[in-house]
Amino acid sequence: MPADLRARLAADADPKVRASLAQWWTTAPEPVRRLLLTDPDDSVRAGACATYFRRIPHPVPPADLVPELLADPVTRAGAVRHCTLDTATARRLAEDPNDEVREELAEHPDLPPALRDKLAKDPNLRVALRVFARQDTPEPTRAAIHARILSDVPPLDWLANHESLDDDTLERELLGEMARAELRSLRLSWVTADPLPYVDSPYVCFRASAAMSDQLPPPLVARLLDDEESSVRTTMALHSGDPIDPETAERIDRTYRPAKRVRWRPADDFPLPADVLRRLATDPDPRMRQLAPRDPDLPVELARRLAADPDHMVRRTIATHPRLPAEDLTRLLADPSESVAATAAANPNLPTTCMYQLVTRAGL
Known part of the structure; x- marks a missing residue:
């Protein structure tokens, strides 16, 4: 415009x-x-x-x-x-009833240490989290904030029973859940810029931030690729200067545990070779069997086996494969899972007679 x-x-x-x-x-x-x-x-x-x-x-x-x-x-x-943060302004803002104002103040580079320590104990966990993320925060203070955020976890069914909670309690639980979500996704540029001191940090977000650096020597890269936390392993794999070997790529995908539901998985960025994909066609884990159809030359017998898999997500994935025989593809049109049937109907290799039957049945 x-x-x-x-x-x-x-x-x-x-x-x-x-x-x-x-x-x-x-x-x-x-x-x-x-x-x-x-x-x-x-x-x-x-x-x-x-x-x-x-x-x-x-x-x-x-x-x-x-x-x-x-x-x-x-x-x-x-x-x-x-x-420009002078002492009087900082004190006034630290008392502001608006949580967002205190959150912003907690990130200000000129925040006086005394007020930083005060905000570390703010009743709003999201304010305290911003103090946690500061480079100048003393380690005991950081540890106390981290423990407080992780310890204040409500029962698993709290949201289902939210109608029984008063407004203040509900708001506190929601803000706490938001703080924990932010803590999981927190990435700190100052840690990435100087990663060596934080490779063994007790905080997952610090290790993940270190894994985003391109300055790590191979032994530390290997250590982070084997980190106990999925997010650290995945982050290191995505930022490793050298290609990830198939064994490591498979392990990282197999143990990938995202904090929330996402379509992406490590195998999207680290493609596995055909021999591994064919082996995964008979893997006990249905999530790993879903990778087998990524082999464009998947043997027909494996494709047919996957089309009869007990897991609907595996059947839906193989329903797009060009080597799936027409007989098996047609059978998937009557699959109990609507998503499998719809995927099979969209396969361009579906026999033309079946396409016409679907169109006619739809009244088109």
């Missing part, structure tokens, strides 16, 4: 349009950003000075506006990272 037309949206009558512009046009000229940062509507100012934007790079507000933005409750959290 031409910049001059886009700039007109900063004066649009609808504040939702102006707020969207503030969030998406992160490289807007300074006059436009000034209009948005001083907009009379709270939502527009909040969108223009936020802790998160829809695109990068995140904009930096003009220096002369920062004091005003810091004084405004709706822009305060977004302005913290841009302010």
Whole structure:
């Protein structure tokens, strides 16, 4: 969109349009950003000075506006990272009732040690987590925060029974769950820049951050490839300068345990050779049997065996294979699993007569 037309949206009558512009046009000229940062509507100012934007790079507000933005409750959290932090301002922000303001303060490079230690004990675990991630945090303080985050785990069925919880308890449990999720995915650039001291760290996120470095000698690479945590092993494999051998690649994929459900798996980045894929066709683990169809020349007898596999995910995977005989492919059209049947129907090698029958049955 031409910049001059886009700039007109900063004066649009609808504040939702102006707020969207503030969030998406992160490289807007300074006059436009000034209009948005001083907009009379709270939502527009909040969108223009936020802790998160829809695109990068995140904009930096003009220096002369920062004091005003810091004084405004709706822009305060977004302005913290841009302010010059004197002692009085830091103390005031440390007492702010807005959790997001304290989170941002906990990351500020000029945070006084006394306030850093205070925020380490903040009732909001996400605030404490940001102190945990600071390079200047004393190790005893870091260890205490880590233990607190991991020890404050609610019962497994807490979310299913959330209706029995009062609002404060529910909010605390949700924030704790978010802090634990952030801890699992935390990666620290300052650890990656100087990885050697953290290869044996007691914190998984530190070892994973170290594994992202390209400065590790082969013995340490090997150690991290054999780490007890799946995320560390996988991260090291993805950042290893040398190719991963098939045995290690298979082991890392076999033991891959993502923190949440994702489609990606290590074998996507570390393809296994045909002989390994054919061996996996009879593996006891159905998740590993799903890899066998990645061999384009998979023997027909193995393809037929996988088409009759008791696991529906294995059957669905083989249903796309070009070497699966038409007889077996046609049989999968009546599979008890709808996803298997749909995948078989989409295979271009399906006999034309079956294609016409499906189309006719659908009334097309």
